[in-house]
Amino acid sequence: MPTDLSRLCIHSITTKPWPLDVAIDKFSAAGIGGISVWQDAAEAIGFQRARQLLEASPLEVVSYVRGGFFPHHSREARQRALDDNRRLLDEAASLGAPLLVLVCGAEPRQSLTESRHQIQAGIESLIDHAAGCGVKMAIEPLHPMYADTRSAINTLGQANRVAEAIGHEQVGIAVDVYHLWWDDQLEEEIRRCGANDNLYAFHICDWKVPTSDMLLDRGLMGEGCIDVPRIRGWVEDTGFTGLHEVEIFSNAYWASDQDEFLQRILAAYRQHS
């Protein structure tokens, strides 16, 4: 288990009730290593102010969340998505974030095959812009229960195939235990991901038993059935030295006292990660 907090990063959405400036203060005071910044949180306080506060803090900016959503029926909508992603890459650079996380998207009115083609084409068309910004992109495979509208990339094996087909250092993968824990191929695919230098980010939380909401009922590490330390071990066996990002969407936790919740995150990280 982690003995210090230097490799702990928290996503701003995890403590969603806190404005970004408050989150930066609280996370800094707690002594954690990093923060991943969600777009709406930065936009709400302004990108210039967000950058100043982040630069003045001891926090490492780990990633900017989230781009993607490439598949659409119409060419115009796909073009708008690319424009949005270029703006997000610019924003990531302006905040000093080295990585944009991609929730790749899915369009239920077209085939998964078509959506997958549009995802790969979309990512490829952003590579030059991303390189110009100095921002890498991480494909985040999402749990198959999100294959209808959120992502047509649903296993690490599939994400590996896409990243390898693209074959550019600007594009890697974010491994999130919530989306991938169930997969009997996970250890092997993590090894493959690392061996190809595609393992760019590592997200943690837990799968509650039972889960009451498909989107907003994630648990703290140790609260559910995911063996986070085991998966972290596989990730670190590849040579991954990045931060461990706590990304929790939870109506229950958002409704609770956020200072107490932060203390629970630190305890869960120390004991169950």
Next chain:
Amino acid sequence: MPTDLSRLCIHSITTKPWPLDVAIDKFSAAGIGGISVWQDAAEAIGFQRARQLLEASPLEVVSYVRGGFFPHHSREARQRALDDNRRLLDEAASLGAPLLVLVCGAEPRQSLTESRHQIQAGIESLIDHAAGCGVKMAIEPLHPMYADTRSAINTLGQANRVAEAIGHEQVGIAVDVYHLWWDDQLEEEIRRCGANDNLYAFHICDWKVPTSDMLLDRGLMGEGCIDVPRIRGWVEDTGFTGLHEVEIFSNAYWASDQDEFLQRILAAYRQHS
């Protein structure tokens, strides 16, 4: 699309408000080819009566649902599960059902690896009894959102590996579009499943967008985002000549008029399967 109903089978749970005797009457009158019988439905009217009604009907008994749930913490609980499965195999035989569908189970307090070992060992220990009954068993890979408590077998690739490791004609696989539609390896794994003579059953329904309940909000074919005809094509390309089993758990449909619902099933089968 199917032009007649001879290959349409409906699971008794699909029209759950109807007792089994009513379902047998209604399905027979509708001219469909078969029925898959759930344990509680048969038990409620008695196995002897159920058998008489099924024998007197024109319906083919396609499968008996459901055995499995092998993983447990204690040896005693695992033994009870095996006893339960032997009883279910006997009941299947008594109803004239040639196949017992296995929802393999998962125990969230132990590792998936351990649960998977217990699943394979459990199935293997039932083979002689199943052969004696003349009843085959079908591993049904379940959607990864059920990996916590319902099944640690979550992709067709994984089910193929387990069935191939067991390597006995008494054990095959049930392919259900609801659980497997999202998988980018599905076409390939269906081909493999068929090539190894492991494709024993084919279940259909649809994934609603949005899905309001993780268990009880399945849709009729055509109502969601699953390309059922395409997957059926892959299944039949392997030489599969079995029935197409409609298995829908839906609070909304169960609350509706079941005669009207049956007509909707027939229409959905003709137009969207």
